[in-house]
Amino acid sequence: MLTGVTEGFLCCLLGSPPNSVGPLESVDSGDGYTFVEVKPGRVLRVKHAGPAPAPSPPPSPDTAQGGQAGLVRCQRRITVYRNGRLLVENLGRAPRADLGHGQGGCEPPAALEVELAEPAGAEGRAHAGGSGSGRRRRARRPKRTIHIDCEKRITSCKGTQADVVLFFIHGVGGSLAIWKEQLDFFVRLGYEVVAPDLAGHGASSAPQVAAAYTFYALAEDMRAIFKRYAKKRNVLIGHSYGVSFCTFLAHEYPDLVHKVIMINGGGPTALEPSICSIFNMPTCVLHCLSPCLAWSFLNVSPPRAGFARQGAKEKQLLKEGNAFNVSSFVLRAMMSGQYWPEGDEVYHAELTVPVLLVHGMHDKFVPVEEDQRMAEILLLAFLKLIDEGSHMVMLECPETVNTLLHEFLLWEPEPSPRALPEPQPKPAEEKK
Numbered sequence: 001m002l003t004g005v006t007e008g009f010l011c012c013l014l015g016s017p018p019n020s021v022g023p024l025e026s027v028d029s030g031d032g033y034t035f036v037e038v039k040p041g042r043v044l045r046v047k048h049a050g051p052a053p054a055p056s057p058p059p060s061p062d063t064a065q066g067g068q069a070g071l072v073r074c075q076r077r078i079t080v081y082r083n084g085r086l087l088v089e090n091l092g093r094a095p096r097a098d099l100g101h102g103q104g105g106c107e108p109p110a111a112l113e114v115e116l117a118e119p120a121g122a123e124g125r126a127h128a129g130g131s132g133s134g135r136r137r138r139a140r141r142p143k144r145t146i147h148i149d150c151e152k153r154i155t156s157c158k159g160t161q162a163d164v165v166l167f168f169i170h171g172v173g174g175s176l177a178i179w180k181e182q183l184d185f186f187v188r189l190g191y192e193v194v195a196p197d198l199a200g201h202g203a204s205s206a207p208q209v210a211a212a213y214t215f216y217a218l219a220e221d222m223r224a225i226f227k228r229y230a231k232k233r234n235v236l237i238g239h240s241y242g243v244s245f246c247t248f249l250a251h252e253y254p255d256l257v258h259k260v261i262m263i264n265g266g267g268p269t270a271l272e273p274s275i276c277s278i279f280n281m282p283t284c285v286l287h288c289l290s291p292c293l294a295w296s297f298l299n300v301s302p303p304r305a306g307f308a309r310q311g312a313k314e315k316q317l318l319k320e321g322n323a324f325n326v327s328s329f330v331l332r333a334m335m336s337g338q339y340w341p342e343g344d345e346v347y348h349a350e351l352t353v354p355v356l357l358v359h360g361m362h363d364k365f366v367p368v369e370e371d372q373r374m375a376e377i378l379l380l381a382f383l384k385l386i387d388e389g390s391h392m393v394m395l396e397c398p399e400t401v402n403t404l405l406h407e408f409l410l411w412e413p414e415p416s417p418r419a420l421p422e423p424q425p426k427p428a429e430e431k432k
Helices: 122-129 176-188 215-229 242-252 283-288 290-298 312-320 328-336 345-349 368-377 398-410
Strands: 033-039 042-049 071-081 085-090 111-115 142-153 164-169 192-196 233-239 257-263 355-360 381-386
Touching (some): 071 345, 111 368, 164 176, 176 192, 215 242, 233 242, 242 257, 242 345, 381 398
Parallel strands (some): 355 381
Antiparallel strands (some): 042 192, 071 142, 085 111
16 A cells, blocks of 8 residues: 555644644534544544434345345455465456446456565575576465455445445545545435544544554554444545555455445555655654645645645645644654555455545556556456546545545446346146
């Protein structure tokens, strides 16, 4: 996923004092926010909104009668070889990945072979290859093989359905404020939405311990929020670094995560902090460099980093400082804590949930090739490109993003031939 200097430029308005919220029990504030204590002294602000509780609608005829609507068969064999190669074989017939007018769907190939980002045992292979023994090379042996064979029911998620919850997770330097357009849009359509501030961001507590900002610490925070609000069908929407937490939850809770949306999240590679990153400098030095980072992020003329253009809406958001306002300490700890070796190509290839990938073509942080590689690895993926957008595409093009997200929520695949009911045999005609 997104690593190195990529996300640090999002934290353009440095220099403010660390935000802090005292340890609280889970309470609802009068302005629609909830403060959830995920651990003693670790409090996250959460935006939880939606329609008033209503009785669940009666099940549809297909569901009540055990119909085959939305039922797909996921069959895959993932082989990891000792030479660092990955072979993904799609054994079954995947459902057609058509969204909207049928553009942007990524049909998974019958077989895909790629090289892992960091092949294991590279030094050992080089030494063995130079022995010059001349003996016949043995066939490569798999290091491990993973078989996936399951059935999933992928259904349309409508705002009137009480068992659907949308989770929005922001990235480094952001806050739940970056989702304002999406939260308002989906609440108006009747959806229940949940959007937390990561630790050290927005109005969540900001521990002054670097270990509080590792990937695993933040992932456990998101697990706690997910378990608190999750229902039967949950949709995860992540931006940038937040995509990693969506992937983590989808892998941990495959029966609860119904769909995933990844916005400018990058490729399916393991997280590892960059040793030579500017964000490894001491906090005081990083604080002094904040004007340069702000210029790089806000510069109206190319190469601006965060936005493809600077409209009145984007400028007002940045002036208010609600979305990009974290301390230098939190920024440095977040960047150095991005270590997640498990989240590699194999981890992503194991996902059976449908995924929508949204990419802004002017993104200076995430090349489009990374999202294309992600689409190739995933079993069922849509890749949608927005020409006018950049890294903060949900702020720049809210109408386009909202439309894409809503179409994906309503999308339901056609059942595969194996899932269709077999025709009943005609009664034999009586002989006269």
